[in-house]
Amino acid sequence: MTLASKRRSLSLRIIIYIFAALWLLIAAFPFVWTFWGSFKVELDFFSVANWTDALTGERTIAEYGQPFTDAGYEGAWIKEEFWRNVINTFIVCFFVVCTSLTIGTLGGYALSRSGYRYTLILLIAALIFRAMPPITLVSGYMLPFFEWNVWGILPTTIIVLVAINQPFTLWMLHSFFQNIPKELDESAKVDGCSQFKAFRLVIIPVMWPGVITTGLFSFLLAYNDFAITSMLLSEDNRTMVPQIAAFLGTTYTEGNVMFAVAAVVSAAAPLFILVMFFQRQIVSGLTAGAVKG
Amino acid sequence: MKHSTFIWFFSPTALAMLLFIAFPIVSVLVQSVHAPHKAVLVEVETCTPLVGCTKETSIDQEATRELREKKPIGRFIGLEIFTDRGHLAISEVKEIWSGSENFNEFFKKIGNLPFYRAMAFTLTFTFVVTPLVVIVGFLVALNVNALHERIKGVVVFFSLLPFVITPLIGALVLFWMIDSRGILGSAIQWIFADPNLSLKASTGLMWISLIVYGVWHAAPFAFVIFYAGLQTLPADQLEAAQIDGATRTQQVRYVVLPHLMPLVSFVALIQLMDNFRVFEPIVGFNADAHAQSLSWFIFNDLGGETRQFSSASATSVLTIIGVTILLLPVLRRTWRDFMEKST
Numbered sequence: 001m002t003l004a005s006k007r008r009s010l011s012l013r014i015i016i017y018i019f020a021a022l023w024l025l026i027a028a029f030p031f032v033w034t035f036w037g038s039f040k041v042e043l044d045f046f047s048v049a050n051w052t053d054a055l056t057g058e059r060t061i062a063e064y065g066q067p068f069t070d071a072g073y074e075g076a077w078i079k080e081e082f083w084r085n086v087i088n089t090f091i092v093c094f095f096v097v098c099t100s101l102t103i104g105t106l107g108g109y110a111l112s113r114s115g116y117r118y119t120l121i122l123l124i125a126a127l128i129f130r131a132m133p134p135i136t137l138v139s140g141y142m143l144p145f146f147e148w149n150v151w152g153i154l155p156t157t158i159i160v161l162v163a164i165n166q167p168f169t170l171w172m173l174h175s176f177f178q179n180i181p182k183e184l185d186e187s188a189k190v191d192g193c194s195q196f197k198a199f200r201l202v203i204i205p206v207m208w209p210g211v212i213t214t215g216l217f218s219f220l221l222a223y224n225d226f227a228i229t230s231m232l233l234s235e236d237n238r239t240m241v242p243q244i245a246a247f248l249g250t251t252y253t254e255g256n257v258m259f260a261v262a263a264v265v266s267a268a269a270p271l272f273i274l275v276m277f278f279q280r281q282i283v284s285g286l287t288a289g290a291v292k293g
Numbered sequence: 294m295k296h297s298t299f300i301w302f303f304s305p306t307a308l309a310m311l312l313f314i315a316f317p318i319v320s321v322l323v324q325s326v327h328a329p330h331k332a333v334l335v336e337v338e339t340c341t342p343l344v345g346c347t348k349e350t351s352i353d354q355e356a357t358r359e360l361r362e363k364k365p366i367g368r369f370i371g372l373e374i375f376t377d378r379g380h381l382a383i384s385e386v387k388e389i390w391s392g393s394e395n396f397n398e399f400f401k402k403i404g405n406l407p408f409y410r411a412m413a414f415t416l417t418f419t420f421v422v423t424p425l426v427v428i429v430g431f432l433v434a435l436n437v438n439a440l441h442e443r444i445k446g447v448v449v450f451f452s453l454l455p456f457v458i459t460p461l462i463g464a465l466v467l468f469w470m471i472d473s474r475g476i477l478g479s480a481i482q483w484i485f486a487d488p489n490l491s492l493k494a495s496t497g498l499m500w501i502s503l504i505v506y507g508v509w510h511a512a513p514f515a516f517v518i519f520y521a522g523l524q525t526l527p528a529d530q531l532e533a534a535q536i537d538g539a540t541r542t543q544q545v546r547y548v549v550l551p552h553l554m555p556l557v558s559f560v561a562l563i564q565l566m567d568n569f570r571v572f573e574p575i576v577g578f579n580a581d582a583h584a585q586s587l588s589w590f591i592f593n594d595l596g597g598e599t600r601q602f603s604s605a606s607a608t609s610v611l612t613i614i615g616v617t618i619l620l621l622p623v624l625r626r627t628w629r630d631f632m633e634k635s636t
Contacts, residue, residue: 008439012541019436020448027513028451030466031458033476037469046474054476103305110302114294120631122303124624129314131620133570135588136609139324139595139602140317147365163313166306195298224459226573227588231595241461245576248465261469264462275453279446282453286514287521 031268038265039068042258072262076247082263085243088154089223089267092239095158096222097215100165104218105211107166108173109199113182123174126167134164135227142231152234160232161222168221169214175288176210177203213285216278223271240267318613325374325606327367333357367603374607381611382406408608411585415615417500418586419568422507426564427557429508430515435545437516438523449517456513464577467506499583506574511567515560522556523549565619570612587612 008016033054037045040060047053057067064071076082111119141160145151180203188198223241230242238246244267247260275282294302333356340346376383385406393399403409437448455463470477473491482490492498526549534544572588575581581589587608594605 016436016439019432020440020444023433023436024448024451026509027455030463030470031454033470034466045469046472047479048474051476051479103309106302107306110294110299114299116296116299120628122307123631124627126310127624127627128617128620129310131566131616132314132318133572133588133612133616135570135572135591136321136612137314137317139591139605139609140320141313142595142600143324143365143602144320159309160313163309166310167314170306195294196301199302220457224457226459226461226576227592231592241459244465245461248579260465264465268458268462268466271457271459272454275450275457279450279453282457283449283517283521286517 031272034261035265038072038258038261039070040258041069041071045258045261072258073266075256076259076262076266080247080259080263082240082243082266085238085240086266088233088237089239089241091154092158092161092229093219093222096161096165097218099158100162100169100218101211101215103162104166104169104173104214105207108170109177109203111170111174112177112180113185123171126170130167130171133227134225135231137164138227138231145232151232152237154233154237157229157232157237160228161225164228165218165221169218172214172217172285172288173210176214177207180206209281212278213281213288216274216281217285219274220271321606321609321613323366324602325610326369326371328370328374328603329367330357330360330364331368333360374603375611378406379604380408380607382408407585407590408611411587411590414500414584415569415571415586418504418507418571418584419565421504422511422568423561423564425504425508426511426515427560429512430560431519431553431557433512433516434519434523435549437520449520452513452516454513455509456511456517458510460510460573461577463510464506464574467502467509468578471502493579496583499578499580503571503574503578503580503584506578507568507571510574511564515564518556518560519553522553526552562623566616569616569619587615 037054040054040057041063043059044053044057047059050058053059060069061067063069111122142151145156150156184206185195185198185202188202189195193201226241226245229239230245233239233242235246240263244260244263247256247263250256333353334350335353335356336348336350338346338348375381378385386403389399389402393402404413433452437445437452440448458466469475471481471492472478473482473493478492481492482488492502530548530552531544534548539547570588571586572592575584575586575589576592581593585593590608591605591612594601594608
């Protein structure tokens, strides 16, 4: 591409940079704005008088004597006990990621090493399952879960999320294991290892990049889920996202919208940190599926 | 790998998918043809001296509970729910068909039936957002690829944010900005010089807002895929085109685009699947007065005090059928690819 870039005219380069700046604005500005506004009072964040109030915090100064206030965060985290939902979210995510990686790695490895026709049927079944909107399955869960008295608790939700995660995990790890040469574990088997021992001694040491990438996406799926968690968790066990949805119902009427804004910013923060540290893995994970087709 | 070893490795994940994806689908199918038991009614005759006897029908609580406990799934009613007014509304559609004089009137009246209204939004959203995502993603990828190496990483970082963000949270962030008191809302009022303009008030504007959210959320996904595709673009092809005197648009048209075509179909198919299940933005935008989707219907039936399992199941079955239709091309391609590989 060096040839092309050298021949670019100045006007074209300016257009390119303007377009890039515009795109950055579209992608990032909403988050910056909401983060900034979360430290204001409602009348500043939703300003009738003048939109610059949200920047300078006129009303916030009038109310608290300074342009920033943590009232929204205090209200959400302490008064509404949002920290409980934060803990629940991390419990759910931790167990979902660990479980789905454990069983997904075994399954994906098996799919990549078996050449029989049924592997294709299993992969296609997984693809169909991946396409099912999770909410269509929820009405199938609820009645049995009520009957067995397991509705509303975290373990049930964790198991359901693991299962919903599996099709994607299998596809991803399957294509990842296919890139690890078969000769590695074949030669271990020739030396007298069982299939499982070959997997343990030869494959496990080299599989971590793919497993970490897949784990990131499992985490995102569990963290971002709204359909399953809002339907399968009781009020006391809610994770962050359904709790935010519940805030919306109550806060609009009580005038505590800033609680919801603070909760939204709190819930978005871990995702930012995640992207910051794992940007390359996320990009490679997204493209792995596409390039494979 | 031997069959027995395969089973050992694969059984945990197979069990999970069987129990929590395959069985629920069956369960949804079964529930969609059942309805809750009717209350058992008893006729009680109460006689009071002087007044005489009166007959009263009342609900036999005990018998009703017993029946419900014995058969929690309810009574079999066949396809009744599918054809009722809340779903396919067969009889209403027939009535409208015979009652309307032209297609315009027919479609207008059909649009008042809840299922068809939701279907209209779901399909509009799917087929507007998907191409827009592909186009925006492609333009941004071309653009970022032309940037200086050093700032590419930063741009990719910020581009990923709308995509990894929780859909409900992303929707809320945008919704608060387009609120008539929010920054975008007031900007729009200022541009159109109409202080009463509110995106929340009109159906058309709400649809547009939802579509904007859809593109904003998914364009980064398309961008990342296309950007990765551009990295594998063979440099000699591009150079050859330049030597032949191709203009920049011609280069994009005849070299870059054909190279990215498989990725375009990949992104489009994933997007079709994901946009068809549009749901969180409707909750986040509080838009259910103007736009409903099939997923939102299910959510609405299941939530609240009265959980309407039969109705939710019927909508679920219809959604699954819709997804399967959208998925058919992908399935055919996967099958063909595997056959080519194995022969």
